[in-house]
Amino acid sequence: MVGAGAVLAAGSTSACLPLDGADQERSGAADPDRRRVEAMAAQIEELQALLAATALAHPPLGTRLAALRECHTAHHRVLVGDATPTPSSTPSTVPNDPSSADPATVPASARAAMTRVRTTEEAHVSALAAAAAMSQSGALARLFAVLAAGVEQHLAVLTGTGES
Amino acid sequence: MSTTSALQDSLGAEHATVHLFAALGGITSVADDPVLHALLTARHRAHRGRREYLTSVLRGLGVDPVAAQSAYLLPTDLSTATAVRASGTESERRCAQTYAALVGQSTDDVRTWAIAALTESAVALTQWGAPAEPFPGAPEL
Numbered sequence: 001m002v003g004a005g006a007v008l009a010a011g012s013t014s015a016c017l018p019l020d021g022a023d024q025e026r027s028g029a030a031d032p033d034r035r036r037v038e039a040m041a042a043q044i045e046e047l048q049a050l051l052a053a054t055a056l057a058h059p060p061l062g063t064r065l066a067a068l069r070e071c072h073t074a075h076h077r078v079l080v081g082d083a084t085p086t087p088s089s090t091p092s093t094v095p096n097d098p099s100s101a102d103p104a105t106v107p108a109s110a111r112a113a114m115t116r117v118r119t120t121e122e123a124h125v126s127a128l129a130a131a132a133a134m135s136q137s138g139a140l141a142r143l144f145a146v147l148a149a150g151v152e153q154h155l156a157v158l159t160g161t162g163e164s
Numbered sequence: 165m166s167t168t169s170a171l172q173d174s175l176g177a178e179h180a181t182v183h184l185f186a187a188l189g190g191i192t193s194v195a196d197d198p199v200l201h202a203l204l205t206a207r208h209r210a211h212r213g214r215r216e217y218l219t220s221v222l223r224g225l226g227v228d229p230v231a232a233q234s235a236y237l238l239p240t241d242l243s244t245a246t247a248v249r250a251s252g253t254e255s256e257r258r259c260a261q262t263y264a265a266l267v268g269q270s271t272d273d274v275r276t277w278a279i280a281a282l283t284e285s286a287v288a289l290t291q292w293g294a295p296a297e298p299f300p301g302a303p304e305l
Contacts, residue, residue, distance in 0.1 A: 139268055
């Protein structure tokens, strides 16, 4: 798998090399592309917590959101390697990281909860597209653009604008 | 790959897609399958627009845009809506891959345009009936 770490490590295309602590200390602060990877990974972690909390608060939504959660897990893995919260192997309403899922923060109405998810996800797509536009590395730009397209595609299915 | 070759690859894919979707439109009945017909019409229009943009960018770079081929090999079986959708999916996927490549090989306005084109094709893939996937346009992932 060609991950962001591999892209940042001089454009290797043969393996995913996660960003480790040493890499980040070495060049993190000075490398805008590395900061973009870290920012997008952090944003995905926040989204995963939101989706997990939403699934806990509204179990029927959990099933609908399962594919999107798996998409985010795959994106996080390609950005930072396998040093991530272990995802469930099958879609479920159980959060990947229960400690970060707080259903109390989720709107009581399922419709409002979905609106919040959609709004937050759309902002994430915009952030990924902006990161793609600004990346110094062409390979990283491509990766960010593909991630944006992947989330947008899942949102289209989720909101019924896909699948005619 | 250079910016120019990535643009030419995308244009080549668009030529083929415009040709294919025109042919598919000719064998899809608006009465029998209005949803599919509307999808074909909309996607044909979108891809023609992209083809015009790519042609314009290449000319702006002082490059001769790759010409459409005189003919394209169509799928042998287009007798069912399922076959038409599968063909549309394949063509849309090919375009998405060229746009992902173009993102990596371009900057500024062209890159921004390619990001939008990739995203639009990704959404269109689900309209053709493809399942959502984490990495549209990047089969190696």
